[in-house]
Amino acid sequence: MSTVDKQLDEIASTITNQLPDRISVTDVTYEGPELVIYTRDPKEFARNGDLVRNLAGQLRKRITVRPEPDSLTPEADARAAVLDVIPDKADVSELDFHEDTGEVVIQAAKPGMVIGRHGSTLREITKKVGWTPEVVRTPPIESSTVSNVRSFLKQEREERRDILERVGRQIHRDQMSDDEWVRITTLGCCREVGRASFILSTPETRILIDCGDKPGSDDTPYLQIPEANPLNSLDAVVLTHAHLDHSALIPLLFKYGYDGPIYTTEPTRDLMGLLQLDYLDVAAKEGRSPPYESAMVREAVKHTIPVEYGDVTDIAPDVKLTLHNAGHILGSSVAHFHIGDGYYNVAFSGDIHYDDTRLFNGAVNDFPRVETLVMESTYGGRNDYQTDQADSEQRLIDVINETHDKGGKVLIPAFAVGRSQEIMLVVEEAMRKGEIPEMPIHLDGMIWEATAIHSTYPEYLRDDLRDRIFHDDENPFLAPQFNHIDAGQEEREEIAAGDPAIILSTSGMVTGGPIMSWLSHLGGDPDTTMTFVGYQAQGTLGRRIQNGWDEVPMNGGRGRGGTLSLELDVETVDGFSGHADRQGLENFVKTMNPRPEKVLCVHGDERSVQDFSSALYHNYNMRTFAPKNLETFRFK
């Protein structure tokens, strides 16, 4: 009998002893980090809400109760009963019964009304029919990504359960080593931006944090070094957020034999899938052979175990993970690792925004304990201060008004995820408040899809924005001014020839995508203002236009090769960034509770990490490091 089986046997008898005799326990297993209790008396569990809470507290585990099939009300009867319990205003769009697990997945426009006060409606459902309800939100804007992910996971339920059981046994295995240490190995994004990847290791456990690409370069994380191998012996992958410089090469891990879990937030899982598939698409369009097939993206999604902000999750015998809001993009996280029983704590900042933005609350920097912080330093340079957000917004409003007065269009190249939604919120509010005239706002490229994903997960947005979406039905993303460009060139031509409008289009650095087509339509129009709201990297067309080039090469487009003479105005509005600036980074560390002993400054160019590392050392008297790639630091 394996040690995990012994452990489960002991837990089963503890549970049986704790529960009243009338409640049966037929089996106890692990699924991923959770302990699953099978019973013939699901209704009794639902009637005694404290039972599970008490067991969870005593066993220090997350617990799921699962009914045995024979204790369930048959599906047809159950369907009517469930709909009867849920208030109509919840607007249920789908009920999906899974007999294997006794779960009923309820998709509703208002999940809160399905859940009820402190989960009362959910318990009511189980009391009536025995089934365990699971609630998901009906996306208020239809997102093909979300619906694809959901139907894919539904189709793969069985394999996914096998994976979770295997992972569960791995997590709860006995500790083997008497030794104690904590190490971090840098596989990328040290003294550079891009290819974020780290290994956190103990004598028991190895965890990969992020696995990104490096934009504008073929460099990949150093996955081939012994510290990362064999990949299939890694215990877990933790993904801080979906941007490709953190996520692009995660599917590659599965190609090379990794078969374990990915811990991340649910929106990050969906955005990751969207961006990885786009990454393959772009590679194919540019004639590069992509490093993996789309099947590997599906593997990644299938192996993802979603974690909510603040939930303490066992991911290895000696490691607990907690994700916290990082304020950077939807679902972005600061990853906190608690190692051993109070032995050591490490936080990886991922990419952060310290102050609140229109979209997100500021990054969390309050933890029970932290000894070492691995900290992004993108804008860590001594002069990396950004314009105040209010000033930036006013400047954008001025540009829009000036352009509208001329009768022209505002053409904004923007990244699909994050920046676009921020601009949408600014423009929607300005229009609502009458600070700019009413006019259509066209969204081209992946922006619409990314926005749909945002509005599927309002819990991950800033408090007041979430409340507007939840309670007041004032979802700003549903404002009628927004138009999704979905009819291709014809629609674009019509818009280009028409009245004043605002156009947001990818790619954000004018390196491809529909913005190229907009440029060919509007580039010769002196009334149009091309407005840059994000960083334009060296070597991109965006940077060239920003720098005043007025002849740009146009390959393809509507069959026209050659060059295009730009007549449009060019404006740059700074200050819309998903990253904390130097002050924000410093504030994150300064106000961090508790203040870490050591800080590894990463994810910034050489100058930024050196500046930031030395500033933290001098101003706050911490031990700071500016690691190189391929180094290993030992703590304790």
Add this chain to the structure above:
Amino acid sequence: MSTVDKQLDEIASTITNQLPDRISVTDVTYEGPELVIYTRDPKEFARNGDLVRNLAGQLRKRITVRPEPDSLTPEADARAAVLDVIPDKADVSELDFHEDTGEVVIQAAKPGMVIGRHGSTLREITKKVGWTPEVVRTPPIESSTVSNVRSFLKQEREERRDILERVGRQIHRDQMSDDEWVRITTLGCCREVGRASFILSTPETRILIDCGDKPGSDDTPYLQIPEANPLNSLDAVVLTHAHLDHSALIPLLFKYGYDGPIYTTEPTRDLMGLLQLDYLDVAAKEGRSPPYESAMVREAVKHTIPVEYGDVTDIAPDVKLTLHNAGHILGSSVAHFHIGDGYYNVAFSGDIHYDDTRLFNGAVNDFPRVETLVMESTYGGRNDYQTDQADSEQRLIDVINETHDKGGKVLIPAFAVGRSQEIMLVVEEAMRKGEIPEMPIHLDGMIWEATAIHSTYPEYLRDDLRDRIFHDDENPFLAPQFNHIDAGQEEREEIAAGDPAIILSTSGMVTGGPIMSWLSHLGGDPDTTMTFVGYQAQGTLGRRIQNGWDEVPMNGGRGRGGTLSLELDVETVDGFSGHADRQGLENFVKTMNPRPEKVLCVHGDERSVQDFSSALYHNYNMRTFAPKNLETFRFK
């Protein structure tokens, strides 16, 4: 066709083009770091001494010429011819013909006379008989270790050649990576003394430097971490010297799948075998199960490729190794690694003695290039200054005289390798010069055997000592006063009951071995002086006696359990150390040519490495580090 075969083909045609038509080349292969040229015309090669030298220079390889069997004078005729060429005074004790390689191994008391001026006698032999002579020294004191190693290697010739061919192909494989970096991973002996072990790695190559135990502890190097695995993919092991805290666990590598070469000096190979077998013996006697069997020690010896001081040796496609005298014990080395084509240079000090001692020249610290030095710090503490050697010697002489005057014995616990021979030289000289009276000097335990190995390799001893052994037949180790205790308890009893004498016996810290027996015979004798000449570690009986204990527990001995009351005098004579003191360590770095940019201070307790690291930083403005175990540093 593999790339190595292609490479050999190209080399073969280069060689054929270079050689006169009359000299045939039948095959070209690699054996370890050497290029082997097979020919039917060995005599022609011998007649044209410059041919091989020119080829070696052009190809930048070490070259061995091997005759095809059919070009050789038959063994019986050849034996007479060889003996005819060699002067009688060379005192040949053995001729061993190996038809597979066309080599004849000549064991002689005077190898120099077999070699002749600039190798003239060797060439003469080949010119006459075609065979390639290889010369080894007849040990002037019979060493069972040396003779066992030699006969074992003779018996394993065939397998050894297979190993060398395999290693040769590995060394000369094509480089695969475009990447360039150099890393050092610490597996042991950081902020501690013991379990020395490091990995030097590049994108191509991983080399393990040392693999020792930690005396007084069960701690072993961190061989289980991914950086060291799989062990069979390590390219090479380099051993700086034979002491167990550097060599004890090398046989374990073979148990765990390593099957590659060990590069070290020839005397280190022999001493390593001696000490490892003793290590197993001690473990067995103490009832511990040893970590490996003696068969693994034989594997280690079989896989050793001896390297001479100063020889630049290819050990990987991108790494050249050169060993230099370290002055610490017989065969001890500073290991210098030249990486890439001028890309980077790292030196590992191993254990060093900076100043000349009676036995050895001081450590070499002159290199073509060195960017990083990994430096021992045993006596790196701010107060770790040792007594001047002349004062120490005088003190020892005084103790001997005082004891002799009382009619007693001087009982010296000493380590078999190094310390004992140093004391032997002091005492022999003092006696020769009349500074102490003539009396027998008894050598007990492994001391005699270790001394025999020293006198087999006079090239590795201090210049003037070597010259005395070579040229003047004044081998001090052969002085008639020295007596090897080889008749056990009876002999000891007789000596203990007899006239004044000096007794050197292992173990050096009175933790076991024949010193325990001497203690039981002489412990109650007030005329005996127990004289400590080496460091006594915490917790050893030696340290207790040094501290004034006069009741010591005696387990076993001549059947007597219980305690022994000590009546003998106890003296400590400092200053006989194989290690540089703080001044010596600093001088090694200060006068090093070139001065390294970075120094990793290792092999010292926490205080010593911190003191030494900070002193080097402040006094010489170098980047210094005091690594922990399990860290990885990247250079370039």
